[in-house]
Every structure is written in C-alpha cells, then in structure tokens.
Amino acid sequence: MIKKLIPLFALTFFISCSTTKKTIDYDRIEAKYVNQINTENLKKHLTIIASDEMEGRNTGSEGQKKAGRYMIDEYKKMNVSFPKGAKDYYQAVPASFLNAKRNLNLPDSENIWVFIEGSDKKDEIVVVSAHYDHVGMKNGEIYNGADDDGSGTVALMEIARIFQKAKEDGNGPRRSILILHVTAEEVGLHGSRYYSENPLFPLANTVADVNIDMIGRRDELHKDSNNYVYVIGSDYLSTDLYNICENANTKHGLLTLDYKYNDKNDKNRFYYRSDHYNFAKNGIPSVFLFSGVHEDYHQPTDDVDKIEFDAVTTRTKYAFAIAWEIANRENRLIVDKKDAQ
Ligand SMILES: [Zn+2]
Numbered sequence: 001m002i003k004k005l006i007p008l009f010a011l012t013f014f015i016s017c018s019t020t021k022k023t024i025d026y027d028r029i030e031a032k033y034v035n036q037i038n039t040e041n042l043k044k045h046l047t048i049i050a051s052d053e054m055e056g057r058n059t060g061s062e063g064q065k066k067a068g069r070y071m072i073d074e075y076k077k078m079n080v081s082f083p084k085g086a087k088d089y090y091q092a093v094p095a096s097f098l099n100a101k102r103n104l105n106l107p108d109s110e111n112i113w114v115f116i117e118g119s120d121k122k123d124e125i126v127v128v129s130a131h132y133d134h135v136g137m138k139n140g141e142i143y144n145g146a147d148d149d150g151s152g153t154v155a156l157m158e159i160a161r162i163f164q165k166a167k168e169d170g171n172g173p174r175r176s177i178l179i180l181h182v183t184a185e186e187v188g189l190h191g192s193r194y195y196s197e198n199p200l201f202p203l204a205n206t207v208a209d210v211n212i213d214m215i216g217r218r219d220e221l222h223k224d225s226n227n228y229v230y231v232i233g234s235d236y237l238s239t240d241l242y243n244i245c246e247n248a249n250t251k252h253g254l255l256t257l258d259y260k261y262n263d264k265n266d267k268n269r270f271y272y273r274s275d276h277y278n279f280a281k282n283g284i285p286s287v288f289l290f291s292g293v294h295e296d297y298h299q300p301t302d303d304v305d306k307i308e309f310d311a312v313t314t315r316t317k318y319a320f321a322i323a324w325e326i327a328n329r330e331n332r333l334i335v336d337k338k339d340a341q
Pocket of ligand 1: 131148149185213214
C-alpha cells in the first residue's frame, strides 16, 4: 500500500490551525509558578492583617472592614479584579442572615472575592477559600488571629497574585479561579454558608474547594519539624482530588502529608469545623489544609511573631499546586463517592 498523499491545500490549512492555537504545557511550567510564592509578601500582609489596628477582625466590626480594605487595595495593586457579574469586591452578608440561627446581634458583614477568569474552561470554577474574620476583643485584649486565619488569608493573596501573573504571561488557568475570603467563620461558618446558598456561579459548575484555615504554626505532634500539613477530606467525595493532593506534593517535594484528622471518627471533627464543609455538603470535592492547634489557639497571643513563615510558604505553595492542577487538567474532577458526612 502506498502512503496516502495529503493535498497541499489541506496541509497548509492544518499547519495554520496548529500554529494559531497555542497549547500550553501546564505540567512543565507549574514549578516556575509554584516557586514564586513569596515569603516576604506573606509576612508583609500578615503583619498588617494581624496587627492591633484590625482589632481582632470580629465579624462586621470596623477592624474587620479595615482588614478587608487593605486586602482589596493590595488586589488592585496586583491588577486582580472582582468576579465577572459582581459589582465590586464584596458579597454583602446581611445581619438578618448572620443572626438567623442564633442571635448574636452581629452587624452586616461581607465576603470578599476576587477572580482570575479561565480560558477554554472558564465556566468551571475552582474556589480557594479562607476566612478573614476572627474573634475580636475581650476584656480590652485584642485577639489578633495571626494563625487563625490570618495565615490562610495571606496565602490566598499570594495564590491570587501568582495566578494573575501566570495569566499576564499568557499561561492563565483553563478553569476560572474564585478566591473567596469569607466572613463569620468563627461564629458558625456563616459567610461560606451564605455563599453556598447565594453563589455567584452555579454550584453545579463549581468543581472544587481548596480551603485553608491555620497554616502558620506547628502542633504538639510535630514538635521537631514544621514541614507537614494535615490534609482533611480530600478522598471523601473524589478519588481524583485525593490523587491530585498526593501528586502535587510529591511532584514538588514539599511536605509530609498527615491524614490523622481525615479519620471520620476523630473526636476533633475538624472536617466539620471550617468553610470547605459548606461546599462539601453540596457534593463539591473539597480539601481542608491545616497545621493543627497550639497553645495560642483562640487566645490573645495568636500573634504574627509566632508565625513560622517558612512553613506558611511551603503550605501555600502546596495549596497553589493543588489549585493549579485542578484548574488546568483536561478533565473535571469526578465525584465518585457520595459520603461527605
Ligand atoms: Zn479558623
């Protein structure tokens, strides 16, 4: 049999098509972006967000709003915008919602959101979340919440910056990234619940939530090394998500992954205690990254000078690498398990 000849005009057509469609090798460039997560930026932001000026960022307080304004100003400097379809960086969370289950006389508050629009799969949304409220002031003492959850807050700011940078380099994510700074976590996960009940993008198109809550310290069980993170919930709904969380770590040689609190029978029940739960309960594959509790947890001594920024950096790189893979892989995560409980 002779080789089939391709007519010249067809060949020209083929060549011109293949050269106009740029294909990005996301695997190859991933490390370049992971390694741009910057310790000095994390430190600069957290020093401000966990300062006394923010008065412990109680839900709806002026201190929390001030922290929010700082974050938004920084996003503007980074050229990171609010989501398409929103009128600004805020999702208003009304007092009536915050006080409906238990009346704590909370004032109106806000979730803060930013968005890096995807390319060919832009209607699919990857959420990266962390709460920016804390517990405020008691008896004249300020609870700065540097670890809880100032650490997750600044991690999100760096993750947004790098996705935006990638986009400006022409390497933007295929799926859209919604960075969600939720309010009112400490008083009952209300900000994330409000988003899940009033989503800007359909939950059916929301492919995953990567939630970060307290990644700045080490706990009693890891006295000798801060090079670890607890991974919680990754395998509850999606084998794909579990594999991604494993591979993202191995690929970049980052951390020891600790699954201690992934045990559904663990008495701490951490899985139910942060914002990813409001996504997971809606069937959205979710992973919670956490470095454990310590003596300053919910104390006025949860201060920035106790934060281990080398660990925050590595854990932020890890969260970024997970989000990068979810956003850029060919196939959407498959939900192959039912049990978010
Ligand atoms: Zn927290």
